[in-house]
Amino acid sequence: MKKGYLGIDTSNYTTSIALIDEQERIVLEKRKVLEIKKGTRGLRQSEAVFQHIKNISKILEDIDEQRIKYKISAVCSSSKPRPIENSYMPVFQVSKTLGQAIAKFLNIPFYEVSHQEGHIMAGIWSSKFPNLDKFISVHLSGGTTEFILVEKRKNGFSEKIMGGSQDLNVGQFIDRVGLSMGFEFPCGPSLEQLSKKGIQGKITIPSSVKDNLISFSGPETMAQRLISHKENLSDIAIAVLHCIAKSIEKALLNIVHKINLYDILLVGGVASNEYIKQYLLRKLSPKGIHLFFCSPKYSSDNAVGVALLGRQKNIFT
Numbered sequence: 001m002k003k004g005y006l007g008i009d010t011s012n013y014t015t016s017i018a019l020i021d022e023q024e025r026i027v028l029e030k031r032k033v034l035e036i037k038k039g040t041r042g043l044r045q046s047e048a049v050f051q052h053i054k055n056i057s058k059i060l061e062d063i064d065e066q067r068i069k070y071k072i073s074a075v076c077s078s079s080k081p082r083p084i085e086n087s088y089m090p091v092f093q094v095s096k097t098l099g100q101a102i103a104k105f106l107n108i109p110f111y112e113v114s115h116q117e118g119h120i121m122a123g124i125w126s127s128k129f130p131n132l133d134k135f136i137s138v139h140l141s142g143g144t145t146e147f148i149l150v151e152k153r154k155n156g157f158s159e160k161i162m163g164g165s166q167d168l169n170v171g172q173f174i175d176r177v178g179l180s181m182g183f184e185f186p187c188g189p190s191l192e193q194l195s196k197k198g199i200q201g202k203i204t205i206p207s208s209v210k211d212n213l214i215s216f217s218g219p220e221t222m223a224q225r226l227i228s229h230k231e232n233l234s235d236i237a238i239a240v241l242h243c244i245a246k247s248i249e250k251a252l253l254n255i256v257h258k259i260n261l262y263d264i265l266l267v268g269g270v271a272s273n274e275y276i277k278q279y280l281l282r283k284l285s286p287k288g289i290h291l292f293f294c295s296p297k298y299s300s301d302n303a304v305g306v307a308l309l310g311r312q313k314n315i316f317t
Contacts, residue, residue, distance in 0.1 A: 123267035156312065202239075
């Protein structure tokens with residue numbers, strides 16, 4: 001019977017499982033986005049935990065179907081947001097507990113990783129990233145805006161935060177502006193579509209970057225003021241995305257020049273934004289900076305990277 005490696009991730013907004021084989025090919029990949037009431041800014045942790053628990057029965061059915069063809073050799077769960085001490089969110093206790101229970105029942109190894117490590121691994125796997133021992137990863141999402149020095153280990157990564165946002169995360173900036181425009185949460189896709197109708201440069205929202213730190217609170221205040229003054233919404237949308245892209249460019253250049261690493265992996269939901277991607281490629285590629293973007297399909301929350309890390313840990317631990 002073929003070997004399979006199971007990954008489980010229960011993030012703030014998605015219940016995910018993935019089963020991969022020994023050749024790192026996806027056998028099964030399922031995601032269930034949590035339900036969010038219209039007009040709200042997301043879910044409380046208790047609400048998200050409850051929905052994850054409701055989704056578990058269906059997930060177990062999907063796993064059981066694949067056990068006919070594949071012997072699950074290890075289970076890996078995301079158990080916290082980031083790989084640092086005291087990193088904690090209740091939602092990740094669902095994936096951890098479920099993973100431990102499955103591993104115990106099947107008498108197989110159980111491994112823990114962070115949600116962020118799962119994003120980085122999915123980015124490496126889906127972007128044809130070169131086999132490097134050390135590189136910079138940029139994690140852009142609703143809950144994270146971080147520039148990370150990543151060093152590969154046989155059974156995972158070591159990470160050091162080199163910079164990021166000192167107030168709002170990039171996804172929060174997008175969602176707050178999008179909600180004020182009347183979009184449903186999460187607002188990223190709607191804002192991106194609206195921005196395509198805007199004229200870049202008609203409205204300018206200045207970026208705010210000091211050394212390796214970005215501030216999005218000032219730009220968000222300006223965007224809200226522009227909305228209240230009835231400025232063209234599509235022009236505001238493209239100005240918001242331009243401000244974000246410019247901010248990332250500035251901070252990334254500061255970091256690259258300090259540590260002399262020129263291979264950059266961008267992961268997380270916001271990294272799939274096409275305007276931001278093309279801006280960064282246009283500005284940074286001529287400077288010898290090599291940008292790799294996680295495939296849009298695996299930029300949003302998923303368990304593929306978690307499963308891949310489980311396979312790696314099982315082989316090298």
